[in-house]
Amino acid sequence: MTKKNVAFIGTGVMGASIVHHLLQAGYAVHIFTRTASKAxxxxxxxxxxxxxxxxxxxxxxxxFTMVGDPIDVEEVYFGDAxxxxxxxxxxxxxxLTTSQPTLAKKIATFAAERHIxxxxxxxxxxxxxxxxxxxxxxxxxxxxxxxxxxSIFEVFGQNVxxxxxxxxxxHTKMCNQIAIATNMIGVAxxxxxxxxxxxxxxxxxxxxxxxxxxxxxxxxLAPRMIKVDLEPGFYIKHFLKDxxxxxxxxxxxxxxxxxxxxxxxxxxxxxxxxLQEKGTQAIIKYYKS
Numbered sequence: 001m002t003k004k005n006v007a008f009i010g011t012g013v014m015g016a017s018i019v020h021h022l023l024q025a026g027y028a029v030h031i032f033t034r035t036a037s038k039a040x041x042x043x044x045x046x047x048x049x050x051x052x053x054x055x056x057x058x059x060x061x062x063x064f065t066m067v068g069d070p071i072d073v074e075e076v077y078f079g080d081a082x083x084x085x086x087x088x089x090x091x092x093x094x095x096l097t098t099s100q101p102t103l104a105k106k107i108a109t110f111a112a113e114r115h116i117x118x119x120x121x122x123x124x125x126x127x128x129x130x131x132x133x134x135x136x137x138x139x140x141x142x143x144x145x146x147x148x149x150x151s152i153f154e155v156f157g158q159n160v161x162x163x164x165x166x167x168x169x170x171h172t173k174m175c176n177q178i179a180i181a182t183n184m185i186g187v188a189x190x191x192x193x194x195x196x197x198x199x200x201x202x203x204x205x206x207x208x209x210x211x212x213x214x215x216x217x218x219x220x221l222a223p224r225m226i227k228v229d230l231e232p233g234f235y236i237k238h239f240l241k242d243x244x245x246x247x248x249x250x251x252x253x254x255x256x257x258x259x260x261x262x263x264x265x266x267x268x269x270x271x272x273x274x275l276q277e278k279g280t281q282a283i284i285k286y287y288k289s
Contacts, residue, residue, distance in 0.1 A: 004027065004028075004060075004061040004062055005027075005028045005030065005059055005060045005061055005062075006022055006027045006028065006029050006030070006060055006061070006062045006063070006064065006152070007029075007030045007031070007032070007053075007056040007057045007060035007062070007063040007064065007083075008022070008029055008030070008031050008032075008047075008056075008063075008064045008065075008066070009031070009032045009033075009053045009056060009057075009063065009064065009065040009066070009067065009076050009083070010032075010033060010065060010066040010067040010068075010072075010076075010097075011031055011033045011038070011039045011042060011066075012033075012066065012068075013127050013130070013232060013233065013234075013235075014066065014123070014126070014127060014130040014135075015033075015066040015096075015130075016039070016041070016042060017127070017130035017131045017133075017156075018064070018066070018096075018130055018135075018156045019031060019042050019047055020042065020045065021133050021155050021156040022152075022155055022156070023042070023045050023046050023047060025155045027152075027155075028048075029042075029046070029047045029048070030047070030048045030049075030050055030056040030057075030059070030060055031043075031047045031048065031049055031050065031056060032049070032050050032051070032052060032053045032055070032056040033049075036049050052081035053065075053076045053079075053081060053082050053083050054081045054082060054083065054085040054086045055081075055086070057083045057085075057086045057087050057091075058086035058087075058088075060087075060091065061090070061091060061092065062091070062092045062093075062094065062149070062152060063083055063087065063091060063092070063093045063094065064094050064095075064096055065077070065083070065093070065094070065095045065096065065097060066095075066096040066097055067097050068097070068238065068241070069099075069241055070097075070099045070100045070103050070241075070245070072097070073095060073097050073099045073103060073107075074103065077093075077095075077107055077110075078110075084110065084111075084114070084116075087111075087114070087116055088116075089114065089115040089116065090115065090116070090117075091116045091117070092116070092117045092118075092119070092145060092148060092149060093107070093111060093116060093117070093118045093119070094118075094119045094121050094149060095107065095118075095119070095120050095121065095122075096121055096122060096123055096137075097122065098122045098170070098173050098177070098238070098241070098242050098245070099120070099122070099170060099245070100170065100245055100248075100249075101120075101140075101167035101168075101170040101171050101174075101249065102167070103170075104118075104120035104140060104166050104167045104169065104170045105166045105167045107120070107166075108120070108141060108166035108167075109166075117141070117142065117144075117145035117148065118141055118145070118166065119139055119140065119141035119145055119146060119149060119169070120139070120140040120141060120166060120167060120168075120169040120170050121137050121138065121139045121140070121141075121149075121153070121169050122137075122138055122169055122170060122172075122173035123135040123136065123137050123138075123157065124136045124138070124173070124176050125216075126220070126233040126234045127232075127233035127234070128220055128233060129158075130156070133155065133156045133157070133158070134157070134158040134159075135156055135157040135158065135159075136157065136158070136159040136160075136161075136176075137153050137157040137159070137160045137161070138161055138163050138168075138169045138172035138173055138176070139153070139160065139161065139162050139163055139168075139169045140163050140164055140165060140166050140167050140168035140169030140170060140171075140172075141165065141166050141169070142165070142166075143162060146162045171249070173242070174242070174245065174246040174249060177239070177242040177243060177246055178246055178257065178259075178260050180217060180280075181239075181243060181259065181260050181263035181264070182259040182260070182262070182263055183215055183217050183218075184217055184221070184263065184280060184281075184283050185262070185263055185266065185283065186213075187215070187217050187218050187221065187222050187225070188225060188283045188284045188286065188287060189287070190204075190208065190213070190218075190222075191204075191222060191225055191226065191284065192284075192287045201222075201226045202223075202226065205218070205219075205222055205223065205226075209222075220233075221233075221279075221280065221281040222281075224279065224281045225281045225283075225284040228284070229281070230275070230278040230279055230281065230282045230285070231278070231279060232277065232278055232279040232280075233279050233280075233281075234279060234280050235276070235277060235278070235279065235280075236267055236270060236271055236275055236276050236277070236278055236279070236280055236282060237271065237276040237277065239267060239280050240264065240267050240268065240271060240276070243260060243263065243264040243267070244264070246260060247260060247261065247264065266283065266286050267280075267283065269286065270282055270283065270285060270286060273285070
């Protein structure tokens with residue numbers, strides 16, 4: 001894909017880093033976020049801020065969205081000032097939000113009727129992956145649209161995999177979140193045990209991160225747990241949304257996921273304690289060690 005005008009809707013913790021990479025790669029980026037002041041750094045780098053998603057989209061050939069909840073996705077695509085109000089034939093729309101597979105299919109169907117290509121492409125790797133341009137991107141939609149988008153995905157992603165037709169990217173992200181959910185419990189309990197045993201936790205990590213227990217969460221989030229650094233790379237409130245979607249999808253498949261149910265219960269309790277705006281590593285606060 002030659003470098004084109006890009007619209008990016010939603011410049012939060014991860015979105016801002018992705019926009020930075022696009023600007024550094026030479027793309028002309030038009031952004032929309034509800035509060036312009038929060039995107040000031042990107043504006044100073046050259047991004048053009050617009051008052052609505054529709055305004056940001058009207059001259060874009062590729063439109064990315066990365067917002068909070070499925071209701072936000074619905075609004076930025078189908079709302080009165082949404083993407084589909086101004087997106088032209090031939091536009092490629094790509095949702096990076098972790099959202100519902102059924103909504104991804106709805107967007108793809110609506111887009112196809114208007115000769116617009118749509119991909120659902122949720123990402124994994126948190127704030128670190130976004131900053132380093134090493135995100136894992138799981139993509140659903142038409143294979144031709146994926147091939148068209150691959151070069152721009154590679155600007156901010158390191159592991160870009162086509163998963164299947166519309167909704168397949170979102171289903172794959174649910175697999176990712178299910179794996180993380182119980183892993184986070186294991187990481188936290190490992191540290192709590194090590195502390196109670198009187199071990200130096202940094203030294204413990206040197207051993208177990210390189211062994212069979214190794215995981216992204218153990219390498220990247222366990223050090224934050226040790227420091228009680230709860231600032232978000234990925235918000236608890238967004239993780240709860242993801243787990244809710246996964247449980248709803250599992251219910252439709254008549255599938256029981258007790259590990260995921262336990263993790264969601266634990267994170268629900270943390271949210272009730274006012275920690276919903278903290279990072280997922282705040283699960284360490286669940287334990288009274």
